[in-house]
Amino acid sequence: MFVLVDRVLKGAWMSAWGCLRLVRSRDAAGGLVVRFGVAVLDAYLEFLAVRSRPNTVVAVAYDLKVFFTVVAKAPGRVSAADVLAFVTAQYAGGPAGRLQVAGEGGGVSARTVRRRLSSVSGLFAFLQARGDVEANPVPRGLPTRRERQRPRQGVPLVRTPRTLPRILQPVQVDALLAALRTHRDRAMAEAMVLGGLRRCEVLGLRLEDLQVAARRVFIAEGKGGHQRQIPVSGRFFASVAGYLDAERPPGIATDRLFVVLKGPGRGRPLSPPGLDQILESARQRAGLGKVTCHQLRHTCLTRLREAGMALEAVQAQAGHASIESTRIYLHLADDWLASQYRRAAEAIDAQLFSGKPLSHNAFSVIEGGR
The missing domain is CATH 1.10.443.10 (Intergrase catalytic core)
Known part of the structure; x- marks a missing residue:
């Protein structure tokens, strides 16, 4: 009987974490305030509001909502396996109706996943400092074969492509x-x-x-x-x-x-x-x-x-x-790259077509363009 009651209460508790509601309001000065109505999360948002912009607090709050919607566990029960499953769910699109999907590929972008992991890691670092959890379940990275030589340089959980920003003509x-x-x-x-x-x-x-x-x-x-x-x-x-x-x-x-x-x-x-x-x-x-x-x-x-x-x-x-x-x-800046390339190419062409080795001055031209 007691085991059954415990399971029911535990299931209700987990269900509550999977259905968090984000409430927005205004303070006396007109500033934006976001809260969950959950003590540990609201304490972190209050701490974050002191050192971050309102838009950052809103973004972090939304990231936490997405995380706990997918994981559906209280912070003290979250493990590294849950975090890794959350990463996979982000790329795959997640359970139906439990994860907002963006993009044509069926999942969110790598940058969004990385940002959400950063928000989650920040929360658990805060809770660990307060003594609410024993450790941060968000791994720093995945170990590699060179773990002994480079103990803290594992493979990142999320690889983000480096793309050039678009500009206007x-x-x-x-x-x-x-x-x-x-x-x-x-x-x-x-x-x-x-x-x-x-x-x-x-x-x-x-x-x-x-x-x-x-x-x-x-x-x-x-x-x-x-x-x-x-x-x-x-x-x-x-x-x-x-x-x-x-x-x-x-x-x-x-x-x-x-x-x-x-x-x-x-x-x-x-x-x-x-x-x-x-x-x-x-x-x-x-x-x-x-x-x-x-x-x-x-x-x-x-x-x-x-x-x-x-x-x-x-x-x-x-x-x-x-x-x-x-x-x-x-x-x-295309002109910068083109000018550096032309200087080096002219020195190389002069050596190839003349049949002579590169002079000391030619090497200086190439070195100067680095």
Whole structure:
């Protein structure tokens, strides 16, 4: 009898973890709050909210919801085998009705799987530090035959392909900017395509962050909480001036630069979905393909590198913590790769067609291009 009751209670407990509900609300300051109504998960989301942006907290909460929907176990019962099965379920599409599937292949992308594993690992690291679980069930990687020589360099659980970001051509940028209907909209697009700002950085700008005389912008809310001060084209400041003179509602309480211009939300800070909708509408009017805020940023940083801007300067403009993130623009800047190749090829051709060995100067040309 007691065994039967225990099994029933255990099944109900597992079922509850498989049916988590994510509730969104607003705090007293108007900030977004997400909660599950489960103590251990809500404690982690509260901890995360102190050190991350609201959008990051929402993304992590959704990742946790997907994980526990598939695993259907309490954190203390989750094992490494459950995590590996979760990875497999992501690629396969998962049990019917229990996993949101994206893409034509029947599963989510490798980047999404990796992000979800990172969210899950973060939760268990938090619970382990609190003493709620004994160990983190998310493996660091799979062991290899060289485990003894390289004990911490196993095969990653998820391999993500390194793809080049897409950028817009100058004619496409002109068409998009021409399709934007207000000074505000043009200013936001120009901040990204001429200054390389992220979407969150554009929406986080305050009136006091603009240094008009110096043509500089202070980024107070950069990624990871990092601040920086960067130059931006005078075209951006001209659009901002037109927006402030003719469009921004007077007497509003917020100090955010970009606000809603019409409707019941008039005067409130513009939201990320609002900016995305503005860009999408302009894209459709311009007859362009897919255009995102991050594409505009990629376009800016690529053109800066093509124009000869040093890689370290591009890193500072972009706000990259590591220069490795900036190196991708070396591959996007076709002129850089072509010029390096031509220098080396000319030295090699001179040796092949002349029948003479490469001179010391020729080797210097090749070495200098590395």
